[in-house]
Amino acid sequence: MNKKHATLFKILLALFALNSITLYLYFSSSHHHHDNRRDTTAEGFPAIIPHRGPHLSKPWPIIPSYLPWSLTSNVPSKSCEAYFGNGFTKSADVLPAKAAVRSGSSWFRCHYSWTLRSSICEGGKIRMDPGKIKMSRGGEKLEDVIGRTEDEEMPEFEDGAFEVEAEGRGSRSKTKKLVGEEFLNEFLPVGNVMKHTMRELVRSIVVVGETDFTCQEWVEEPTLLITRFEYANLFHTVTDWYSAYVSSRVTGLPNRPHLVFVDGHCETQLEETWKALFSSLRYAKNFSGPVCFRHAVLSPLGYETALFKGLSEDIDCQGASAHDLWQSPDDKKTARLSEFGEMIRDAFGFPVNRHHSDKTVSGHYNILFVRREDYLAHPRHRGKVESRLSNEQEVFDSLQKWASDHQECKVNLVNGLFAHMSMKEQVRAIQDASVIIGAHGAGLTHIVSATPNTVILEIISSFFRRPHFQLIAQWKGLEYHAINLDGSYANPGVVIDRLNKIMRSLGC
Known part of the structure; x- marks a missing residue:
């Protein structure tokens, strides 16, 4: 009996020691993790992000109509998923992520939808200089800017309004554009949009060397860069909300992103929903100087969503429950708008079941x-x-x-x-x-x-x-x-x- 007790005591002692070692390793690695955490900012691209305080991003909610947003090339063109979900199946790595991991430089790529004829673009280590964006400050009280013209509120980008760093680049005297007209026409076609601000933003991006890429302020967490047009109209704002939501899901963001409005519009009542849906909101001109983003996502214009395109082209889709579509996928049915509606309700704290x-x-x-x-x-x-x-x-x-x-x-x-x-x-x-x-x-x-x-x-x-x-x-x-x-x-x-x-x- 004593021998059994001794054996049992040794087992308990070993378990206690193992538990102590596990706790030590957990807290030790946790401390290291907070000092130098790695965030996956793109598929296959873990960015080393220095500690700047706790995460401020809101988590994604659990909603009943959610279906996976996995990026595959199997989504049929003109299907309901291509219109309302992840039809952005053609990708172009302008600055490959793998090279960026090796060199610590920038990365940039675009995902193109044949169905919507638009792209979601994203990149890491991107510098924005608000001084090179001509537009009003934005975010003012409406009564303070009565009579201001729309042209004053819409952005005009100088070359270098946005910059990326590339390995092997030399001095600024030899400025190189990130992309040319051929790329813009292929991935960001003008279509029926009078002023395609996302295209003009990408056109303004220049490539600089390591010594010329300097940042005093960093935005560490994923951020959507958005330009709004009919920003005070609910229908057009819903198209912007939906485009921002789709962009966040297609790029696989782990939490709800922050927002930067790259426009000079004044405050509206609709900002209440922007702030509820996403993690934070700032206007580009509200930054005191140049700012760098660890991960920036360029959201397509609201005019390029199915919600708007359906007014001029036939989108033969019927709403269905996510449960039914999970059991029996159907290219003529979608639950994406129900998913989005639940996202809005949850953002305001309302039950979604x-x-x-x-x-x-x-x-x-x-x-x-x-x-x-x-x-x-x-x-x-x-x-x-x-x-x-x-x-x-x-x-x-x-x-x-x-x-x-x-x-x-x-x-x-x-x-x-x-x-x-x-x-x-x-x-x-x-x-x-x-x-x-x-x-x-x-x-x-x-x-x-x-x-x-x-x-x-x-x-x-x-x-x-x-x-x-x-x-x-x-x-x-x-x-x-x-x-x-x-x-x-x-x-x-x-x-x-x-x-x-x-x-x-x-x-x-």
Whole structure:
């Protein structure tokens, strides 16, 4: 028995010693890791990053509609995944990452989509000189810049506005462009864009030697460089949000990136969502001098997304659940817009596993009426929105009476005065709605965040017959109805009749 006890004691002692050694090695390596950590900033390119304090990046959320974004060359052109997901299958290593690992110099590459005819470009050890970008400062209060022209806010890049370091380069006297016109035409074609700022940014990049590549300020974590055009319009801003989200996923960023706006626009209400979706936000001109990025990603223009291109070309895709597509992949179906909508809801702290049944507790239905209001949108705006429904107030008042008199189930009509609501409040109203109704207008773009089984009813003036919201509903798999007007006047009785049919289909 004593011999057994002695053996047991030796085993316990050995386990204790092993545990102590393991703990020592863990904390020792942890300390070393924080002093000199390695971040994988690109496939096969681990960048040595000196310690500059704790990571400030937000983690990616766990969302039910997420599907892997693995980069393969097997994505068929014109498929739904090519339009909405990772169709960026053609890559060009301008400055190869492997050589950069060996020499400690810069790397740069672009991923091209045959379907969207645009590229996501990324690079490591990239220097930006705001002094060589001609544009207004950006980020000002709207009331301080009334009357400022759009041209003042859009960037113009001098050669050397961006720099990369290449091994073996000599003095600055022999300046060399990173890419030529042939590369720009192949990977960053102008297309139908009047001013292709991403193309002009890449055109401005020059290659310098090690002695000329100097940085006093470093941004250590992955950063998206974005230029916005119609930055105060919700539809166009959603295309920018989506492009930024896709760029982050395609480049395999481990956390949500930081943002730098390479434009001179003033503040808008929409920045609330930019800040919620991503890790931080700065304007390029707000840096005190040249700044270097360990990993910069150039996000395509919103005009180059499927959300915008679908207005002029046929994108034959239907929304489906990620679960169904995981079980049975289908090139004609997508869950990417649902994934993106869940990303927005999660960014504001709302639950993303809620379904239609959660919104109808005790037979209670929310019907959200998205209103159009006068408000000052940007420095060139007069504060008046163009009416799409001439008797909007009459329709709302009639719906309010209908809701209060509704006997079959309890109906709550929500007055969607979005211009006077925070972005978080707007998203909450969208996710809580069983039915979303409104005249054609940018505010309806919020349906990208609608939950499954939400029904959309759009009232369309004959003067604004565009498919924006029918397409978003289709690509999300939402039930969609339209009332097409002869002019801009809607008969309240017709609206109520259509709404009654929708409510009956919901079991009310």
